[in-house]
Amino acid sequence: xxxxxxxxxxKITKRGQNVTFRCDPISEHNxxxxxxxxxxxxxEFLTYFQNEAQLEKSRLLxxxxxxERPKGSFSTLEIQRTEQGDSAMYLCASKxxxxxxxxxxxxxxxxxx
Amino acid sequence: GIQVEQSPPDLILQxxxxxxxxxxxxxxxxxxxxxxxxPWGQLINLFYIPSGTKQNGRLSATTVATERYSLxxxxxxxxxxxxxxxxxARPHGSGNTGKLIFGQGTTLQVKP
Numbered sequence: 001x002x003x004x005x006x007x008x009x010x011k012i013t014k015r016g017q018n019v020t021f022r023c024d025p026i027s028e029h030n031x032x033x034x035x036x037x038x039x040x041x042x043x044e045f046l047t048y049f050q051n052e053a054q055l056e057k058s059r060l061l062x063x064x065x066x067x068e069r070p071k072g073s074f075s076t077l078e079i080q081r082t083e084q085g086d087s088a089m090y091l092c093a094s095k096x097x098x099x100x101x102x103x104x105x106x107x108x109x110x111x112x113x
Numbered sequence: 114g115i116q117v118e119q120s121p122p123d124l125i126l127q128x129x130x131x132x133x134x135x136x137x138x139x140x141x142x143x144x145x146x147x148x149x150x151x152p153w154g155q156l157i158n159l160f161y162i163p164s165g166t167k168q169n170g171r172l173s174a175t176t177v178a179t180e181r182y183s184l185x186x187x188x189x190x191x192x193x194x195x196x197x198x199x200x201x202a203r204p205h206g207s208g209n210t211g212k213l214i215f216g217q218g219t220t221l222q223v224k225p
Binding site for chain 1 (some may be wrong): 117143144146148153154155156158161167199201203210212213214215216217218
């Protein structure tokens with residue numbers, strides 16, 4: 001069991017650039033979640049996939065954010081025209097069904113300069 | 114939406130001491146998890162505990178769902194226990210998404 005894997009671990013980008021993060025969930029998990037964590041805060045829910053279907057999006061997910069899970073396996077989170085306020089840790093989690101525990105990846109720490 | 118509150122926000126202990134971290138939630142929940150966030154940012158699963166009591170080594174947790182709180186006990190603390198502890202709840206009736214609502218965390222520092 002390789003756990004939830006995220007890539008890259010760290011990303012520094014200039015304001016206005018686009019960035020893309022990848023998440024590989026635990027292989028048998030059909031539910032995948034993205035969260036964002038800013039300094040000193042708990043993680044906040046961004047979006048949820050069941051298999052390839054994106055079933056819920058938080059109001060935190062502005063139009064500059066898009067997430068995909070094309071084949072129901074890995075997922076990508078893209079941020080267009082990054083802003084300094086996008087600097088945060090982006091966490092991915094997966095679970096097998098609604099009533100089981102969620103497992104998190106190592107996160108991608110984004111710094112926008 | 115549901116509010117999840119953790120207390121205390123910060124805690125400093127001497128190695129070997131015991132501690133209790135509290136998590137209150139404002140509405141009914143279907144599940145509750147405790148995590149330890151390591152210095153590199155990864156959330157490490159401690160307990161999945163919608164109700165009842167569980168123990169794992171020096172750690173134990175109790176959730177009283179009817180009274181809307183959960184407690185995490187750390188006994189004989191070690192310096193490696195330092196870090197941020199989060200509780201996270203899945204609200205009852207949140208549809209079938211299973212998303213978690215996190216508290217603000219308790220930052221624990223264990224001094225040698």
